[in-house]
Amino acid sequence: MFNVTFYIRRLHSICGIVPMGLFLLEHILTNAEAIGGPAAFNEAIGRIALIPHDIMLVIEIFGLAIPFLFHMLYGLYITLQAKNNPAQYGYVRNWQFALQRWTAIFLFVFLIIHVVDLRIFTKGGGTPISYELLDQMFNNAGWFIFYLVGMIAAIFHFCNGVTTLCMTWGIAKGPRIQTFISRVMMLVCLLLSLVTIAFMISYKMH
Amino acid sequence: MADQKTVHFIIERQDTPDSKPYTEEFLVPYRPALNVVAALMEIQKKPVTKDGKKTTPVVWECNCLEKVCGACMMVINGKARQACATLVDQISQPIRLAPARTFPVIRDLQIDRSVMFESLKRIQGWVEVDGSWEVNTAPIQDPNVAATAYEISHCMTCGCCLEACPNVGPQSDFIGPAPTVQSYLFNLNPLGKFDKEKRLNALMEKGGITSCGNSQNCVEVCPKDIKLTTYLAQLNRDVNKQALKNIFNK
Numbered sequence A: 001m002f003n004v005t006f007y008i009r010r011l012h013s014i015c016g017i018v019p020m021g022l023f024l025l026e027h028i029l030t031n032a033e034a035i036g037g038p039a040a041f042n043e044a045i046g047r048i049a050l051i052p053h054d055i056m057l058v059i060e061i062f063g064l065a066i067p068f069l070f071h072m073l074y075g076l077y078i079t080l081q082a083k084n085n086p087a088q089y090g091y092v093r094n095w096q097f098a099l100q101r102w103t104a105i106f107l108f109v110f111l112i113i114h115v116v117d118l119r120i121f122t123k124g125g126g127t128p129i130s131y132e133l134l135d136q137m138f139n140n141a142g143w144f145i146f147y148l149v150g151m152i153a154a155i156f157h158f159c160n161g162v163t164t165l166c167m168t169w170g171i172a173k174g175p176r177i178q179t180f181i182s183r184v185m186m187l188v189c190l191l192l193s194l195v196t197i198a199f200m201i202s203y204k205m206h
Numbered sequence B: 001m002a003d004q005k006t007v008h009f010i011i012e013r014q015d016t017p018d019s020k021p022y023t024e025e026f027l028v029p030y031r032p033a034l035n036v037v038a039a040l041m042e043i044q045k046k047p048v049t050k051d052g053k054k055t056t057p058v059v060w061e062c063n064c065l066e067k068v069c070g071a072c073m074m075v076i077n078g079k080a081r082q083a084c085a086t087l088v089d090q091i092s093q094p095i096r097l098a099p100a101r102t103f104p105v106i107r108d109l110q111i112d113r114s115v116m117f118e119s120l121k122r123i124q125g126w127v128e129v130d131g132s133w134e135v136n137t138a139p140i141q142d143p144n145v146a147a148t149a150y151e152i153s154h155c156m157t158c159g160c161c162l163e164a165c166p167n168v169g170p171q172s173d174f175i176g177p178a179p180t181v182q183s184y185l186f187n188l189n190p191l192g193k194f195d196k197e198k199r200l201n202a203l204m205e206k207g208g209i210t211s212c213g214n215s216q217n218c219v220e221v222c223p224k225d226i227k228l229t230t231y232l233a234q235l236n237r238d239v240n241k242q243a244l245k246n247i248f249n250k
């Protein structure tokens, strides 16, 4: 009754783009400032800090935490509905389908650790986020790889998500346009991944 | 038998719906244009395993033998296919046969596909009022639409697409690509379209079209080459419009 499943599913899809996809893009752009060195990165963080704390908190809770948690929890439920079978049916789209779910499970763990550690314990505990703080964290090879894999997983998940969203909403109907969008989004995925690898490695260079 | 060319089969068997599966291997005399159903018939005639042990004949289903009825669907070398239309020459050996476990197994390769019939009832896979007309009084149909309807009407509920779909199975309540796309066939019908709203609302329920995750395996395996993903996308458009109507028209 009332097609509850339909609306939840469409809401899950929208959340993937707004706010999650937009936030991911913003996150990559801000973090890419690290390529310019400590001063440039800390300045970029300073610009975000200009938003008054009370307004920021409202944005963080209603604009980020709630949609993220909804997409993550319902996404986990969707992930459990699939028996991935790319070993049997090794088509590109089926691999992407499986990767969408594997990255989802990894991101679930990654995002919780990432947010609890940096936003809640570190920043919430009174220590501001800075280039130096991240640099120190990335000195540990384990954290460095964890964050690099987390970022690339999120980028793939988002880009492939845009492709599937065009199918889910019936925007792209035929195989030609669906394949075209998929290729463009995989190109965007490659590009964003390269930017991410560049700013992650720049911590080791400065 | 020594210099007779043979085909090697490894078959996953199961005696009852609940018993444990086991495998048995068979050697079937080769002949040109041998297909999997014909090979199973040879095993039925002489149910002796590769090691010479006498066994029970392997059970499977088939009917039309020309890729029309859908009954002989099974997993052949890892993929869902019609056994009657699978030529031994076209696939690698040893040939592995297994039942399509997306469906309940009855015995050996025989499965119970009745869940698809139940799903067709759910999406109202029929036309409420049908009739016959003189040619000049029949409802007019766009020939392009008729061609699409003809294509979708080829569906033989074989279940290949459900077996290949990662979102269909005991872990999920998805009715699967075939019944979902059949609703589009009846929505295209000049009289069937009067129940379009009912069908679209059924598709918006749990286990309906929203359970599709766009892996597109269905369109790859459909033996009737039905453009399933294209019609799934069309139905996604249609349910969006229906949702707007549900919100703003009542």
Ligand code: HEM
Pocket: A012, A013, A014, A015, A016, A017, A020, A021, A024, A071, A072, A073, A075, A076, A078, A079, A100, A101, A104, A105, A107, A108, A111, A154, A157, A158, A160, A161, A162, A164, A165, A166, A168, B212, B213, B214
């Ligand atoms: C960086 C964070 C994330 C972003 C930007 C993101 C974005 C997206 C986008 C755009 C889609 C496409 C929706 C569609 O096909 O209609 C999507 C789908 C999906 N997401 Fe996420 N997501 C993120 C994190 C997660 C997490 C943590 C999980 C689960 C634990 C998850 C689970 C899923 C699943 C299962 C789908 C497939 C939905 C479907 O096929 O219907 N996502 N995501």
Ligand code: SF4
Pocket: B161, B164, B165, B166, B167, B168, B176, B177, B211, B212, B213, B214, B215, B216, B217, B218, B219, B228, B229
């Ligand atoms: S496209 Fe949808 S219906 Fe087809 S196999 Fe993939 S998940 Fe199943």
Ligand code: SF4
Pocket: B154, B155, B156, B157, B158, B159, B160, B161, B162, B177, B178, B221, B222, B223, B224, B225, B226, B228
């Ligand atoms: S859509 Fe194709 S694969 Fe699916 S049941 Fe019908 S004929 Fe078989």
Ligand code: FES
Pocket: B061, B062, B063, B064, B065, B066, B067, B068, B069, B070, B071, B072, B073, B082, B083, B084, B085
């Ligand atoms: S026996 Fe009818 S499809 Fe194979």
